[in-house]
Each structure stands twice: as C-alpha cells, then as structure tokens.
Amino acid sequence: MIPLYTQRTFGSKPRINDEITLPLWKGIVAFLEKMEQKNFFAESYPEGCMDNQTDIWSTDTNKLSDELEIYTELTWPLKTTKESDNYFEDSQPYIPTKYEIFDTLELLFQKISTPSNGFYHTFCRHHHLIFTNDNIAKTEFSTQINDLFNAKGMIYEFNPTNGHVETVVGEETKQLISNALAGKMMDAQYKGMLETACIQITNFRIDIAYQGLEKLWDAYERLKCYFDPKNQKEKSISASRIVALFGDNLLFQTEVNEEMRKLTELGNALRIRHSETYQLALTNHKQIHYLFRRCLALIVLIQDQISISNM
Secondary structure, three states: OOOOHHHHHHOOOOOOEOOOOHHHHHHHHHHHHHHHHOOOOOOOOEEEOOOOOOOEEEEOHHHHHHHHHHHHOOOOOOOOEEOOOOOOOOOEEOOOOHHHHHHHHHHHHHHOOEEEEEEEEOOOOEEEEEEEOOOHHHHHHHHHHHHHHHHOOEOEEEEOOOOEEEEOOOHHHHHHHHHHHHOOOOOHHHHHHHHHHHHHOOEOOHHHHHHHHHHHHHHHHHHOOOOOOOOHHHHHHHHHHHHHOOOOOHHHHHHHHHHHHHHHHHHHHEOOOOOOOOOEOOOOHHHHHHHHHHHHHHHHHHHHHHHHHOO
C-alpha cells in the first residue's frame, strides 16, 4: 500500500501493540470477505456447476465454515458483533482471541489460490474457474495483512514464506541473530540452544517467545563454560578467562565483566533460568525482547572475541 500523508510526514507507527482492536479485526474481516467474494478460496472449497460438479464456478462457504470451525471454533461469515439475548438491546462488538484470529489467517493462507475465468457456461450464466499455480494470491494475502498490522502498530507480521504469524523483532535484532548464528559455535548443544532461541523469539505467542529467552540464557550459561570447567568453581574461572580476552582495552574489559555479572543476576532473579515462586515473571513481549537483544548482543561480542583470539 502506498504510504498515506501521516506515514510520509511522521513515519510509520511504532510496532508496540500486541492486542487486536475492533477496528483491526473489522479490517481483517473485510479483507478476507473480499478474497472469498473474488473466489480466492474456491479451489479449496469448491462449489461445482449444476451440470458437472467437477467444474468449479464459486466458493462453497459452508465447506469453508465447517473447516474453519474445526480448527478455530470460528464460523463463516466471520463476525464483528455479538447479538444480545434481549431484543431491545443493541448488539455488542465482538473480537475473537488473537490466537483464533491468527489460526484463521494461517489456515486460510494455506487454502488460497489465484482464480481466473475460464469457459463461460451460457445456460448457468457463469464462468467456470481455473486456478494458477503461482504465489500471487499468497503474496497479496500476506501484503494486505501486513499493511493492516503496520497501520495499527502491531508487533506482529505475516511471513509469506511459511505462512506464519510472527513477532516483529526489528532489523537490529535480525542482524544480531544473523551474526550470532554465523559466528563460531562452541559445540553442537550450544548451537542447538542458540538456533532454538532465535526461532522461538519471533513467535507471536508470549509463552513461546518466553521459552526463546530461556533457551538463549541456557546458551549464554553454556558459552561461559567455553574453557571446559569441570565444576561450578571452575565455571567462574572460565568466565574470567573470557573477560580476559578483552584485555586490550581495560575500561571496556571492565564493562564486559559487569555486563556478564549483571546478566547472570537477571537470569537468576527473573523467571528465566529458574521457576521458584519468589522469582518475578516477565509480562509482555517488550520486556522479553529487550532482554533477548541485550543477552544476544553480549553473546555475539564474546563469540567474535573468541574467534579473534583463536586466529
């Protein structure tokens, strides 16, 4: 979508919202209804011609609704209001849970395809549809949904490659992830921890993103064991040897030592490395992503320094 005046003048809204509002839900419903009316779901939910059921001419919305209800408990047409039990009361706004909404988007993304008019059936006064084996429909789908997410400053984006709703992590974080995964890996277990963390952090579900942060802290604690300690005391020695790698700049070395100490304290005090009742849990994506970026930046710094020391 071409940027509107406020976007051109002030830039896009910050991506900080994590709850679906009624205007956004209405926008999503309007877009999906338009796609259905244009028969983008007709190949997956075909309505056959009365003369020959194998000739598709439209979308069978009953089939669409049945499958939607199986996987999301929503029905077609999608609702934006909830009827009152009392006839004298106005209907109330209705928004499904964001999990139901995202499941709906991911399901319909799998079912979408590009229709075009084929043979014109004179007697029934309709075209039989043919479907193109391309990504035009999926590209339009993901682009439109992402435009809606962006317009409302949502922290989510729709990935057109895998059809998943993911959490926006920002270009700086994406670059950190790329640098981390391209760096020197301590061992296979460390590599697995780091890869899992970088995948999970993009998930729109806060519990999965939280797991990504926990897994990143596991990788960080393992990285501190780079010099192969045999017990907890030797782990402290290994961590000190890592700090010593930054000895060419004593002030910076002090900062690295302090950051390693602080992250260790945060991992123990917050519900990241342990789950005791007295630990404080993180409550939203912003907190999780802040700590993820902070820890990952230190990991990349240490990995790069280890690589330099081994040259």
